[in-house]
Amino acid sequence: MYQIKTYNVISNVGLAVFEKDKYEINGVTEPDALLIRSQNLHRGVLPVSLLAIGRAGAGVNNIPLDKASENGVVVFNSPGANSNAVKELIVAVLIMAARPIIPAIGWVNTLNSGEDADVTLQAESGKNHFRGTELAGKTLGVIGLGAVGSKVADTAKQLGMKVIGYDPNISVEHAWKVSNDIPRAGSISEVLKDSDYVTIHIPYTEKNKDLISAKELLTMKKGAVLLNYSRDGIVEEAPVLSALESGQISQYWTDFASDELVTHENVMVTPHLGGTTEEAEDNCAEMVANTLCKYLETGEIEHSVNFPSVYMPFNSPYRLTLLHQNVPSMVSKIATVLAELNINIANMINSSKGDYAYTMIDVDEMDTKLYDEFEQKCLDIDAIIRVRGLKNPQID
Numbered sequence: 001m002y003q004i005k006t007y008n009v010i011s012n013v014g015l016a017v018f019e020k021d022k023y024e025i026n027g028v029t030e031p032d033a034l035l036i037r038s039q040n041l042h043r044g045v046l047p048v049s050l051l052a053i054g055r056a057g058a059g060v061n062n063i064p065l066d067k068a069s070e071n072g073v074v075v076f077n078s079p080g081a082n083s084n085a086v087k088e089l090i091v092a093v094l095i096m097a098a099r100p101i102i103p104a105i106g107w108v109n110t111l112n113s114g115e116d117a118d119v120t121l122q123a124e125s126g127k128n129h130f131r132g133t134e135l136a137g138k139t140l141g142v143i144g145l146g147a148v149g150s151k152v153a154d155t156a157k158q159l160g161m162k163v164i165g166y167d168p169n170i171s172v173e174h175a176w177k178v179s180n181d182i183p184r185a186g187s188i189s190e191v192l193k194d195s196d197y198v199t200i201h202i203p204y205t206e207k208n209k210d211l212i213s214a215k216e217l218l219t220m221k222k223g224a225v226l227l228n229y230s231r232d233g234i235v236e237e238a239p240v241l242s243a244l245e246s247g248q249i250s251q252y253w254t255d256f257a258s259d260e261l262v263t264h265e266n267v268m269v270t271p272h273l274g275g276t277t278e279e280a281e282d283n284c285a286e287m288v289a290n291t292l293c294k295y296l297e298t299g300e301i302e303h304s305v306n307f308p309s310v311y312m313p314f315n316s317p318y319r320l321t322l323l324h325q326n327v328p329s330m331v332s333k334i335a336t337v338l339a340e341l342n343i344n345i346a347n348m349i350n351s352s353k354g355d356y357a358y359t360m361i362d363v364d365e366m367d368t369k370l371y372d373e374f375e376q377k378c379l380d381i382d383a384i385i386r387v388r389g390l391k392n393p394q395i396d
């Protein structure tokens with residue numbers, strides 16, 4: 001039985017992917033895989049037994065990726081699976097930023113509804129205090145045109161907004177999705193200077209830390225509205241609060257609470273709600289549970305953030321998989337071990353991603369003693385991190 005340990009609230013649709021005769025969820029044995037959402041794994045140690053981590057969601061800054069890679073732990077996320085949920089929340093936020101809906105409802109709730117009070121008349125007479133503006137014709141700057149940003153950009157265009165996007169590393173997949181009549185800026189400042197609203201949809205990385213800080217805020221159009229539904233840490237809080245005080249920006253909407261932000265009248269904080277819809281939770285958990293099962297059972301890798309995607313039909317009775325550093329001569333070193341042990345290769349694939357690589361070899365003959373020898377000889381090679389042997393469940 002494979003052992004899966006979950007953290008956070010994982011949708012039942014995702015958990016149902018794990019067949020009961022093959023998987024135990026949250027048992028007492030050390031886990032083969034973790035299935036998590038925003039659980040901070042930087043704090044603990046990764047169990048020695050761990051083969052994989054599935055992040056039901058997009059952001060992986062809660063996972064120690066370097067440590068995982070060094071230990072041969074493959075990390076998966078669920079790209080795009082919650083992007084529609086975030087897009088819809090951004091549309092709601094843009095409308096709420098333009099129209100004072102929340103304070104207006106709050107005010108109506110305070111109206112006196114005693115016997116002689118005419119609440120209808122009071123409400124009508126006060127509405128002018130809650131005049132808003134329209135989004136149509138205003139400019140939205142979108143920083144990051146990935147799964148979320150590309151959807152936000154297109155929807156804002158449909159709402160009649162002028163949209164300008166910035167993403168120097170946009171993927172081919174998302175470039176196709178962004179309408180041709182959305183201009184692409186050459187720099188962040190180009191987006192900031194003309195936008196009435198700016199929304200950020202990028203991952204938290206060392207490079208993106210404090211991406212929006214005092215200098216960038218000064219570049220923004222006076223009185224603009226800033227949205228951060230990506231991650232805390234991408235927008236530096238203290239300069240945002242100063243920019244709100246000076247009127248340089250008029251509102252800051254974010255999904256990430258902090259002591260400083262929650263008490264400010266022009267900061268609106270939602271409790272990390274971007275991906276919290278029934279549909280998104282189901283989509284994310286189902287996608288990542290499927291990729292975890294595929295990796296554990298067949299060795300194939302899809303949607304990993306630290307190892308390459310590798311697919312090879314599993315037609316032989318046995319499969320050997322090797323996670324290793326992306327350095328020269330690995331394939332020939334592995335082939336030498338196979339030759340020394342007189343193991344014939346039925347099929348083989350090797351692929352790399354950044355500093356790491358993956359080799360899968362299908363073989364027709366294998367037994368426990370031979371596998372143990374193969375594993376030991378391979379682990380004696382410096383750059384090899386992890387070796388697994390899999391039996392094809394379709395072949396007796």
Ligand SMILES: NC(=O)c1ccc[n+]([C@@H]2O[C@H](COP(=O)([O-])OP(=O)(O)OC[C@H]3O[C@@H](n4cnc5c(N)ncnc54)[C@H](O)[C@@H]3O)[C@@H](O)[C@H]2O)c1
Pocket residue numbers: 058059060079080082083086143144145146147148149166167168169170171174201202203204208211229230231255272273274275276
């Ligand atoms: N609030 C939420 O609940 C919620 C939900 C989903 C995603 N997120 C956050 O939003 C981020 C984006 O999600 P996604 O699904 O669109 O991811 P994605 O990987 O599909 O897209 C991210 C895009 O950002 C671009 N990018 C990276 N750095 C950039 C920079 N400095 N300037 C401009 N573009 C840059 C990349 O090239 C990529 O195209 C996630 O990493 C996560 O942190 C938050």
Ligand SMILES: O=C(O)[C@H](O)COP(=O)(O)O
Pocket residue numbers: 037038039056057058059060082272274275276
């Ligand atoms: O990166 C993500 O997918 C979002 O921030 C959602 O995080 P959550 O799964 O903890 O809600």
